[in-house]
Amino acid sequence: MTAGSALECCAPLLAKAIQPEEAERLAALLRVLGEPARLRLLSTIATQPEGEACVCQLTEPLGLSQPTVSHHLKVLYGAGLLERERRGAWVYYRLVPTRFEVLRQALSVPDVPSCEARITAELV
């Protein structure tokens, strides 16, 4: 249930020692989200009634130029966080929920063995 191809990237960060290449991959994904404009784009898209939005719907509420919005959408798309679909002259963007689940799993903190538990373990 919890395992799946969508969760391939980014095993739990904090459960076992992460390798440099995986750290780079995960960091790149997090860096994409580390931008207020991109978070607002995601939030705006996610809260549309249809769960999707085109560029022209996003420019004005964010107060950013059209090239800037296009740039951010491209970055989000490149990170797999958005999918795009052209319909006529418009391009609609939609969230890729599995991609967010990947992140949630990577950031899950395993139970740290309590002091007592560790002492008990040593006695066994």
Place this chain on the structure above:
Amino acid sequence: MTAGSALECCAPLLAKAIQPEEAERLAALLRVLGEPARLRLLSTIATQPEGEACVCQLTEPLGLSQPTVSHHLKVLYGAGLLERERRGAWVYYRLVPTRFEVLRQALSVPDVPSCEARITAELV
């Protein structure tokens, strides 16, 4: 840089429209994690038997200079992701699990009503 409460900040990003200030707060937190060196620091600390590590334990496995490691730890501490405790000449760093839970919640994707569900809703 203020550590702040581990529990403040960041309602679900994708459930309701995020406000600019909250986007900035959440982005700042994600930006802290968007760095491979910092992810590796977190992973290394989390996987220590005692769940903690001092600077001198982290410099060598990461291949970074001591000032750089201290810098990253300060950033992580400032973001509330690490807590620090001085014991003698050493300073031990430990994860703050609730802070990661905050992130996991912020990144949770609500169920997008399916097309059929929306059509049904419109008929009611």
Place this chain on the structure above:
DNA sequence: CATCAATATTGACGTTCATCAATATTTTAT
């Protein structure tokens, strides 16, 4: 084909930030 609208790309500029060497500060041990 010509024109308009939506989106994407290019190039430039300024800011942010990771990194290190050098140095300062703090704590322990003699």
Place this chain on the structure above:
DNA sequence: ATAAAATATTGATGAACGTCAATATTGATG
């Protein structure tokens, strides 16, 4: 008190990147 070890700070440098104006591309329409 002096020295040594651990950690933190400072200052400098180079790279990454957000932003926009200008321009290119793509699709629809007459």
